Amino acid sequence: MTFDYTSFYRHDLPAPAMRWNGFPEFNFVGGHNDAACVPVDAFIAASESVLRREGTSLATYGLNSGPQGYRPLREFISGALNKRAGMKTGADDILVVSGSLQALDLVNAVFLEPGDTVIAEEGSYQGTLQRFIRAGVNYVGAPLDDDGIRMDALSDILDKLAADGIKPKYIYTIPTVQNPTGSVMPEERRLQMLELARKHDVPIFEDDCYADLTFDGTRPRAIHALDNDGRVIYCGSFSKTIAPALRVGFISAGWDVMSRLLAVKHDAGSGSLEQMVLAEYCTAHFDAHVANLQGVLKEKCDTIMEALNAEFGTAAEFRVPKGGIFIWVTLPDSVDTSKLAVAAAAEGVALNPGEEWTADPETGRHSMRLCFGNPTLDELRNGVAKLAEICHREFGVPVRSANVER
Amino acid sequence: MTFDYTSFYRHDLPAPAMRWNGFPEFNFVGGHNDAACVPVDAFIAASESVLRREGTSLATYGLNSGPQGYRPLREFISGALNKRAGMKTGADDILVVSGSLQALDLVNAVFLEPGDTVIAEEGSYQGTLQRFIRAGVNYVGAPLDDDGIRMDALSDILDKLAADGIKPKYIYTIPTVQNPTGSVMPEERRLQMLELARKHDVPIFEDDCYADLTFDGTRPRAIHALDNDGRVIYCGSFSKTIAPALRVGFISAGWDVMSRLLAVKHDAGSGSLEQMVLAEYCTAHFDAHVANLQGVLKEKCDTIMEALNAEFGTAAEFRVPKGGIFIWVTLPDSVDTSKLAVAAAAEGVALNPGEEWTADPETGRHSMRLCFGNPTLDELRNGVAKLAEICHREFGVPVRSANVER
Numbered sequence: 087m088t089f090d091y092t093s094f095y096r097h098d099l100p101a102p103a104m105r106w107n108g109f110p111e112f113n114f115v116g117g118h119n120d121a122a123c124v125p126v127d128a129f130i131a132a133s134e135s136v137l138r139r140e141g142t143s144l145a146t147y148g149l150n151s152g153p154q155g156y157r158p159l160r161e162f163i164s165g166a167l168n169k170r171a172g173m174k175t176g177a178d179d180i181l182v183v184s185g186s187l188q189a190l191d192l193v194n195a196v197f198l199e200p201g202d203t204v205i206a207e208e209g210s211y212q213g214t215l216q217r218f219i220r221a222g223v224n225y226v227g228a229p230l231d232d233d234g235i236r237m238d239a240l241s242d243i244l245d246k247l248a249a250d251g252i253k254p255k256y257i258y259t260i261p262t263v264q265n266p267t268g269s270v271m272p273e274e275r276r277l278q279m280l281e282l283a284r285k286h287d288v289p290i291f292e293d294d295c296y297a298d299l300t301f302d303g304t305r306p307r308a309i310h311a312l313d314n315d316g317r318v319i320y321c322g323s324f325s326k327t328i329a330p331a332l333r334v335g336f337i338s339a340g341w342d343v344m345s346r347l348l349a350v351k352h353d354a355g356s357g358s359l360e361q362m363v364l365a366e367y368c369t370a371h372f373d374a375h376v377a378n379l380q381g382v383l384k385e386k387c388d389t390i391m392e393a394l395n396a397e398f399g400t401a402a403e404f405r406v407p408k409g410g411i412f413i414w415v416t417l418p419d420s421v422d423t424s425k426l427a428v429a430a431a432a433e434g435v436a437l438n439p440g441e442e443w444t445a446d447p448e449t450g451r452h453s454m455r456l457c458f459g460n461p462t463l464d465e466l467r468n469g470v471a472k473l474a475e476i477c478h479r480e481f482g483v484p485v486r487s488a489n490v491e492r
Numbered sequence: 493m494t495f496d497y498t499s500f501y502r503h504d505l506p507a508p509a510m511r512w513n514g515f516p517e518f519n520f521v522g523g524h525n526d527a528a529c530v531p532v533d534a535f536i537a538a539s540e541s542v543l544r545r546e547g548t549s550l551a552t553y554g555l556n557s558g559p560q561g562y563r564p565l566r567e568f569i570s571g572a573l574n575k576r577a578g579m580k581t582g583a584d585d586i587l588v589v590s591g592s593l594q595a596l597d598l599v600n601a602v603f604l605e606p607g608d609t610v611i612a613e614e615g616s617y618q619g620t621l622q623r624f625i626r627a628g629v630n631y632v633g634a635p636l637d638d639d640g641i642r643m644d645a646l647s648d649i650l651d652k653l654a655a656d657g658i659k660p661k662y663i664y665t666i667p668t669v670q671n672p673t674g675s676v677m678p679e680e681r682r683l684q685m686l687e688l689a690r691k692h693d694v695p696i697f698e699d700d701c702y703a704d705l706t707f708d709g710t711r712p713r714a715i716h717a718l719d720n721d722g723r724v725i726y727c728g729s730f731s732k733t734i735a736p737a738l739r740v741g742f743i744s745a746g747w748d749v750m751s752r753l754l755a756v757k758h759d760a761g762s763g764s765l766e767q768m769v770l771a772e773y774c775t776a777h778f779d780a781h782v783a784n785l786q787g788v789l790k791e792k793c794d795t796i797m798e799a800l801n802a803e804f805g806t807a808a809e810f811r812v813p814k815g816g817i818f819i820w821v822t823l824p825d826s827v828d829t830s831k832l833a834v835a836a837a838a839e840g841v842a843l844n845p846g847e848e849w850t851a852d853p854e855t856g857r858h859s860m861r862l863c864f865g866n867p868t869l870d871e872l873r874n875g876v877a878k879l880a881e882i883c884h885r886e887f888g889v890p891v892r893s894a895n896v897e898r
Contacts, residue, residue, distance in 0.1 A: 089723035091748055094661055094695060096605050102751035106558030118552040126547035129765075133539035141532035144735035146524040146866060152512030184590060184739075187759055199502050213758075255500055289500060317495035329550035331764035333590075342497055345508035352619075353593055357763030358737035359535075460552060 112469030155182025172307030227445025268407025411459030518875030561588025578713030633851025640677035674813025817865030
């Protein structure tokens with residue numbers, strides 16, 4: 087006899103999860119990273135030294151650092167943000183969180199109520215867009231070009247909202263290695279964005295999770311760094327730079343916002359062993375590690391672009407990513423990428439259909455996001471070839487592939 | 493110029509957090525544990541072996557184990573539950589979570605809506621009670637005696653709710669080392685509880701976080717183990733057995749509930765390094781570790797009871813805890829422990845006032861929870877002496893202390 091829970095569940099639960107069946111053979115989804123780049127030996131050394139020195143502090147919640155997270159890690163983060171992103175932030179301004187997803191959850195818990203309005207890029211991170219939907223929030227998609235959000239369009243959106251008497255709670259942006267397009271917003275445009283935010287009295291929520299992974303190793307200063315008003319709340323993560331299975335991200339915010347974030351944070355902190363090992367490792371190795379990772383990811387990006395060109399020819403249009411681990415590919419109007427995703431999944435090829443990555447699902451109908459961080463170079467080539475084959479079979483596109491008429 | 497966020501915040505935010513100022517000198521709050529018992533050397537060895545063997549899997553979210561958590565850890569957990577608590581559960585029934593707090597959050601997210609009713613012990617974990625308040629849920633406190641919830645009282649509560657047409661969403665209980673009283677519910681009473689739950693068609697949510705820490709090393713089978721219907725959802729944690737700064741706990745539930753928990757879990761998993769090191773360490777050392785920890789905590793418990801008797805005499809009444817890291821002390825009616833907590837905090841003594849640990853705050857007005865896991869034996873003695881001094885000054889109680897008229 088099995089107890090029937092049906093009548094006990096909330097009335098508004100999402101569909102139950104499916105059982106996990108392992109990773110697909112060709113895995114172009116998820117922010118996975120290059121396995122060979124995980125610094126295993128240095129992690130072992132870092133674990134030993136930090137545990138030997140202060141392992142007994144694991145006996146207390148939050149170590150001896152309080153609810154904002156392990157202080158040496160916050161010192162590293164603020165130092166890296168100052169050096170790499172031009173920010174002026176200190177360890178007291180940093181909140182360590184369990185990945186940038188928790189950064190989104192906490193900021194949203196402080197600001198968003200059902201019926202609120204936010205502005206986000208028209209193509210943006212699925213995890214962010216889904217959170218807006220779950221929060222019952224209206225989000226307005228700001229059009230993108232090769233340099234990120236178009237400022238003329240953002241200005242129009244802000245004007246129109248103001249005319250309608252609507253004040254957005256924030257402008258959410260991923261300006262550096264935009265997700266999913268891989269663009270980098272130039273500094274001049276960041277200043278224009280701040281000017282618009284000032285004019286309309288709106289805060290900015292800057293998500294900089296990929297910012298250390300530009301292929302040329304350079305990046306503009308963070309919007310947070312260019313702001314003098316304290317209107318920018320900033321988040322980042324170690325998921326993409328070090329390892330996604332470590333659930334460590336961070337928020338930089340002043341005490342006004344910080345004190346509110348802490349008041350809605352009910353989890354007794356993020357895993358301390360991970361914070362300790364990260365602090366120990368990153369303080370010594372972060373810059374060299376990401377410099378190497380940039381090169382590895384660039385080679386993977388070049389490889390998947392070559393494969394797309396070879397297999398899809400002119401049927402696949404994409405912006406050349408400036409960094410990161412994904413590429414945004416647009417196929418002809420005859421291809422519905424949500425249907426392609428289903429057909430491909432059945433044959434071991436996983437991809438993100440564009441409708442899940444766009445504020446207006448229709449604008450993503452013929453696009454898809456392909457992640458290239460985790461597959462090997464051969465898997466990238468073979469996976470794209472297999473995807474072209476499936477796409478040709480399902481939609482007659484691409485007609486020609488690698489100069490061979492299909 | 494500082495941006496003013498006031499009008500952007502949610503209208504219903506809790507009060508902002510205070511800045512953290514370090515731990516108090518005599519810290520009788522929080523589930524901290526004995527620092528010397530953190531197995532530092534074995535953790536270093538476990539880190540090295542597991543990272544050497546499979547550290548590169550950190551490059552993928554969830555390692556290669558999917559959303560329920562690192563499979564070797566789930567294997568260990570299910571094996572330990574079977575061996576130690578008499579449960580029949582497998583790795584597929586285990587969800588690794590970020591401490592038992594996330595277990596509470598996920599179960600509540602699946603079951604509770606505002607206006608719902610739950611039953612909990614009249615004295616219970618503050619984190620649970622606060623979650624009920626935040627969820628807008630009515631909770632009915634079930635009276636306790638030396639063996640946990642009184643079944644005559646629970647029967648009356650269920651009858652009364654039924655007469656009012658109210659079906660509780662679950663009965664929440666900490667049957668093994670009850671928080672805050674430290675009692676252990678005998679197996680016979682567990683069977684009675686299941687019988688009542690069957691009669692009234694109600695699920696049970698069993699929180700077994702302290703169950704490995706009985707001072708005599710024995711424990712009754714879990715309620716989950718005695719149930720044949722699948723009506724018990726079970727959670728546990730490594731916070732108290734290994735180290736609270738590791739944020740790793742677990743839920744055991746069948747696929748019906750598990751698939752619902754996974755569908756409302758949006759965090760991309762718990763920290764994997766902690767899961768890997770725990771699995772490696774616990775598989776080899778868990779039983780010996782907790783056997784040693786039981787002895788260390790028993791000595792601390794004996795020490796704080798001696799200190800309470802010496803300093804407070806008959807003014808302090810307490811049940812002798814059967815295990816765990818806290819003791820529930822009741823003072824004369826003239827003492828308001830919330831006021832005592834404020835006065836004591838000002839002098840470096842932290843305690844949990846009883847009103848925060850009781851369903852009806854009035855029943856806890858004269859009681860307090862003192863945690864003894866983290867302070868040294870000397871700190872326990874000196875902290876209780878200082879507390880008695882402060883209590884005497886503020887409330888004239890205790891009148892006599894250590895045979896010396898104050």
